[in-house]
Amino acid sequence: xxxxxxxxxxxxxxxxxxxxxxxxxxxxxxxxxxxxxxxxxxxxxxxxxxxxxxxxxxxxxxxxxxxxxxxxxxxxxxxxxxxxxxxxxxxxxxxxxxxxxxxxxxxxxxxxxxxxxxxxxxxxxxxxxxxxxxxxxxxxxxxxxxxxxxxxxxxxxxxxxxxxxxxxxxxxxxxxxxxxxxxxxxxxxxxxxxxxxxxxxxxxxxxxxxxxxxxxxxxxxxxxxxxxxxxxxxxxxxxxxxxxxxxxxxxxxxxxxxxxxxxxxxxxxxxxxxxxxxxxxxxxxxxxxxxxxxxxxxxxxxxxxxxxxxxxxxxxxxxxxxxxxxxxxxxxxxxxxxxxxxxxxxxxxxxxxxxxxxxxxxxxxxxxxxxxxxxxxxxxxxxxxxxxxxxxxxxxxxxxxxxxxxxxxxxxxxxxxxxxxxxxxxxxxxxxxxxxxxx
Numbered sequence: 001x002x003x004x005x006x007x008x009x010x011x012x013x014x015x016x017x018x019x020x021x022x023x024x025x026x027x028x029x030x031x032x033x034x035x036x037x038x039x040x041x042x043x044x045x046x047x048x049x050x051x052x053x054x055x056x057x058x059x060x061x062x063x064x065x066x067x068x069x070x071x072x073x074x075x076x077x078x079x080x081x082x083x084x085x086x087x088x089x090x091x092x093x094x095x096x097x098x099x100x101x102x103x104x105x106x107x108x109x110x111x112x113x114x115x116x117x118x119x120x121x122x123x124x125x126x127x128x129x130x131x132x133x134x135x136x137x138x139x140x141x142x143x144x145x146x147x148x149x150x151x152x153x154x155x156x157x158x159x160x161x162x163x164x165x166x167x168x169x170x171x172x173x174x175x176x177x178x179x180x181x182x183x184x185x186x187x188x189x190x191x192x193x194x195x196x197x198x199x200x201x202x203x204x205x206x207x208x209x210x211x212x213x214x215x216x217x218x219x220x221x222x223x224x225x226x227x228x229x230x231x232x233x234x235x236x237x238x239x240x241x242x243x244x245x246x247x248x249x250x251x252x253x254x255x256x257x258x259x260x261x262x263x264x265x266x267x268x269x270x271x272x273x274x275x276x277x278x279x280x281x282x283x284x285x286x287x288x289x290x291x292x293x294x295x296x297x298x299x300x301x302x303x304x305x306x307x308x309x310x311x312x313x314x315x316x317x318x319x320x321x322x323x324x325x326x327x328x329x330x331x332x333x334x335x336x337x338x339x340x341x342x343x344x345x346x347x348x349x350x351x352x353x354x355x356x357x358x359x360x361x362x363x364x365x366x367x368x369x370x371x372x373x374x375x376x377x378x379x380x381x382x383x384x385x386x387x388x389x390x391x392x393x394x395x396x397x398x399x400x401x402x403x404x405x406x407x408x409x410x411x412x413x414x415x416x417x418x419x420x421x422x423x424x425x426x427x428x429x430x431x432x433x434x435x436x437x438x439x
Contacts, residue, residue, distance in 0.1 A: 076270065083277045088131035090284050095124035098291065106292035110243050113296045116170035120291045123163035127280065130156050145200045154193045157212055158186045165219065167287070171246045172226055173297045174233040185215055232371075236362055237347040239340070239376035242411040243295040326364045329354040340379040341408040347372045376408075377418040383407040384419070388434065400427050 097105075098121035104110055133152055141148055162179055169177040192208035227246055234244055333354040334340055342349075350372075351358035365372050384407040391398045401412045409415035419427050 080270065080273060080277075083274065084131065084135070087277050087280050087284075088128050090281060091124045091128040091131070094284055094288050095121045095128060098124070098288075104292050106289060107243070110293055111296045112291055112294050113170055113173065116167065116291055116294065119163060119166040119170045120287055123160075123167050123287070124284070126156075126159045126163050127284075130160070145197075147197060150193045150197045153208075154190050157189055158183070161186055161212075161215070161219075167291075168223060171290070171294060172230045174230050177226075182219075186212075189215070235371040235373035236365070237372060238297075239345045239373055239408075240343060240410050240414065241373065242414055243293055244297065246290075246294070326354070326356060326361060329356065335379060338383070340376050341383070341406075343408065343410045345376060345408075378422060380408040380415075381419055381422050384415075388431065392435070400431065 098117045104112065134156075137148060137152055143149060162182055165182045166179045169179065189208055189212050192204050192211060195202065196204035196208060230246060234241055238244060330350075334350060339345065339350065339353060347362060348358045351361040354361075362372065365375060368375075384403050387403045387406060388398075390396075391403070404412055404415040407415075409418075416427055419430070423430055425433075
């Protein structure tokens with residue numbers, strides 16, 4: 001014969017020292033097996049309470065509760081509570097930091113988008129509140145058929161999806177993306193939660209979990225395509241991608257959605273609980289670093305508005321744009337004037353400098369089979385090659401990083417990647433071959 005002890009009974013006994021009862025609801029996953037010989041078996045639960053059960057062959061078990069001192073609490077329980085509390089405090093500190101601190105502590109020379117800081121602060125606030133209200137629920141209720149459980153589950157799921165979607169959308173600055181479709185998409189989840197409350201024995205809880213997982217998968221697919229499109233947009237409009245690229249958003253998406261899925265299928269395993277907290281901490285530091293190092297693109301809104309307001313261009317219009325002299329204008333105002341040496345030179349700035357519309361300039365590069373980013377980097381690499389040969393000829397001391405900076409590259413890592421893509425070998429290998437060829 002198996003008896004199950006409800007945590008409500010434990011809490012009720014410790015508060016009133018009376019009214020102890022047995023409950024059929026297996027909220028603690030603890031089972032008391034009948035044994036012979038009057039054996040006494042001790043059990044330790046999540047709370048600082050220990051209960052002893054004495055089994056006899058013919059009588060129900062006699063259950064005795066006693067409070068546990070701090071030294072008697074299992075070490076794994078103390079460790080988990082410290083990790084759980086530390087994760088909650090990390091979320092709270094990150095939220096306060098993003099809301100109150102105006103300057104950037106991680107990358108002082110970068111000004112992140114204000115909307116991104118606010119959405120990320122909202123996400124951290126939801127994570128902190130989630131830790132608090134779920135802890136209170138497990139301590140004082142733990143009834144998975146109650147209104148509070150359904151309400152917390154729905155609130156947590158909707159708020160988490162909305163804030164992380166708003167945060168990821170704010171990273172993509174090519175155009176404004178609204179979060180209201182995400183909120184609308186979570187309405188069936190709310191409905192399934194209400195049905196589960198009305199019909200606990202039905203399959204509505206499983207359907208709700210399956211739906212939220214499906215929603216996460218669809219969101220991941222959408223964001224992968226959106227990030228790829230955004231990266232192409234960056235290369236079509238900016239020469240320097242340092243502090244602009246958002247490939248790290250993919251990791252944020254995967255980590256966040258993995259967290260939601262694990263929450264959805266949580267079976268109360270202590271190992272899974274530890275994994276969830278570790279993933280949350282990693283997500284917090286990753287997101288905070290991404291927010292602080294992503295640069296605000298002042299022209300993002302202007303570019304999006306220009307695209308919306310620009311009429312549809314036919315092949316005849318595009319051909320006229322090529323024959324209108326854009327090539328000679330680029331040669332005169334960009335290549336000969338060495339405008340490409342300017343850091344953070346954007347497509348809009350270049351189009352203004354040569355006196356043409358940025359849309360037609362973009363079409364020109366498209367028909368040339370290259371991006372704006374490739375065009376500028378090629379000019380800078382050619383400039384680097386010329387500087388190298390001049391330095392060798394005059395026997396001037398130099399470093400590759402110094403020449404890269406003089407060639408318009410703000411980041412040496414960006415220069416190295418562009419150089420290898422253009423020349424087919426690393427900078428050091430090319431310089432070695434060039435030095436041997438000039439001997």
